[in-house]
Amino acid sequence: MRPARALIDLQALRHNYRLARELSGARALAVVKADAYGHGAVRCAEALQGEADGFAVACIEEALQLREAGIQKPILLLEGFFEAGELELIDRHDLWCVVHSPWQLAAVEQARPRRPLTIWLKLDSGMHRVGFHPEQYQAAYRRLEASGKVARIVLMTHFARADELDCSRSREQLVTFQQAAQGLSAEISLRNSPALLGWPEIPSDWVRPGIMLYGATPFAQPHPLAERLRPVMTLESKIISVRELPAGEPVGYGARFVSERPTRVGVVAMGYADGYPRHAPTGTPVAIDGQPSRIIGRVSMDMLTVDLTDLPQAGLGSRVELWGKQVPASEVATCAGTIPYQIFCNLRRVPLSYF
Template identity: 45%
Template sequence: MIPRVTATIDLAALQHNLGVVRRLAPRSRVMAAVKANGYGHGAIPAARALEAAGVDALAVACLEEAVELRRAHIHCPIALLEGVISEEEAAQAVYQRLQVVVHDHWQIELLQRLGRDAQVGIWFKIDSGMHRLGFPLTDVPRLLDVLRAQPGWTLHGWITHLASADEPDNGFTREQVARFDAALSGVSGPRSIGNSAGIIGWPEARADWVRPGLMIYGASPMPGQTGADLGLKPAMRLESRLIAVRDFEAGETIGYAQSWTCPERTRIGVAAVGYADGIHRTFRSGTAAMVGGRRVAYAGRVSMDMITLDLRQAPDAQVGDPVLLWGEELPAEEIAAQAGTIPYELFCGLTQRVHFRYR
């Protein structure tokens, strides 16, 4: 069987990118995010590659993601970024030796039901301005009281999340860091602030721990920059192949709703990939792809299983030729911008129909 759509994942690129993080934040320990199936790259292969490269910890969103990694014999520390949502999950987190990010008092109550001597590793999440999850800044003294009352609990640190770190001219990031530092003045325990954008753009966010996500996979969260601009290596290469090539006269229309018209005699290629694979309908006419090393453009709407391409820049293209959707020569950041979205959504949006291979 020949796969119609293949995502090739370069695991050495993840290890290289971890090295870039360490160079940017040499005094920080690194908790790499492998949530959302490793940002669409495959959580288990990504975790294995990062563990082999000496990552200090991994981060997932929920218990199910952590259990998947433990069952795959991933042994390094794993943090649950959303914490636990039931007493059963709390007990399972302890059994699986997970670090629980606690962001609300009802989660404290769940963990307290395990008993005063239960061995629970926790992070306290503080809301410094993101206003999504986290305790108010003024709750820090109360949280210290909770710790004193739970002798079995181990505090791994204090964590916050940045709202606008990908906006270099927005001073709110600096304000968030200052609020976080002020709330924890005189309080012991490691701090974790910087996500990928914080690591890249804000030295003050490179605290005791950093939490890279997108940059581990070789893409940049910063507007106008690609991962390559930052010394990162893209880990994913997404390809399909041409299954039809035909010539049409000027004025002929292509695809659903006749949304693209041939401006002259035009060679049109059909690639076997569509929104059922994760190429959303927001990929408009003009979005770039590559055939035979040459840039071509989408022509007409994305279908469930196919896209149509204007091959005037690749006139020698033939059935069977590979079509690059994104990869090293065609950065995901560029394609995401053309599609009105972000690289995170491209990576995480790939479906089970895509064939993954790892090298």
């Protein structure tokens, strides 16, 4: 069997969820959209079901997968519904739903649910993706309140630059939210992972931890609270071939690496078809049998090459950690010019093993 695999530490996942609750003092929806950022939504939700206040997903397909697996806690649809007909499924499966557009609001008013709905009313406070404009927000709230179709409304917005701790934009968005929501009697949800870790002054009755659940920092710089997170995924494989090269020899496609000295090259069963970032350059860290090393040359579809020159004990069959407890996913992402969210979500073909 091909040795590439991803080990998923469910105890680390629970630790990170508890940290979100501890830091916020609020209730927390565990964000398990996009198959729990590549970690397996059903298994992650099962691991958290005993203590999570609820879950958040992107769309109804993801919610139904959790319900079919026996997850009974509240599930919020972060993008709401895409067609009015989905409201029947939302009602049947007792899902919570974001409303961010006038047409969705009208659909709720026309719906005939068996029981009143829980609606999270989204404000566009400055990110400018979805959400009601500030001048529309109070009227949207009043319409939901008067519709007779809604039992509970939670007020929410989303920060565009909360991962930039030296940027004033989050405070500006908070002021916009507070002005738009003034006088409305409802719970609020404002903090995702970077806002939860980096902006303790922002109030929130509900928080929405996403990337922090999986043990990766949302920040480009070190942060003391992010240091308390535990990596959940360890992506690993093994050395399947070893080459001894003299100085001056190219390695891999495009000859992007040329040996400057006699070099031992290890070939690892891992590539961009597995979701490892193709643009990870020479120097991207790996750990080989627990010892630090680096990628050399281009990442191929099914294989990549690593430097074994200073690791004489390493060789055929040696374990290679691509990211995990020893090699932070955020460092790999930075080297590849991306973010840990993407490298987790891009994972495929690699079997997940839970412990």
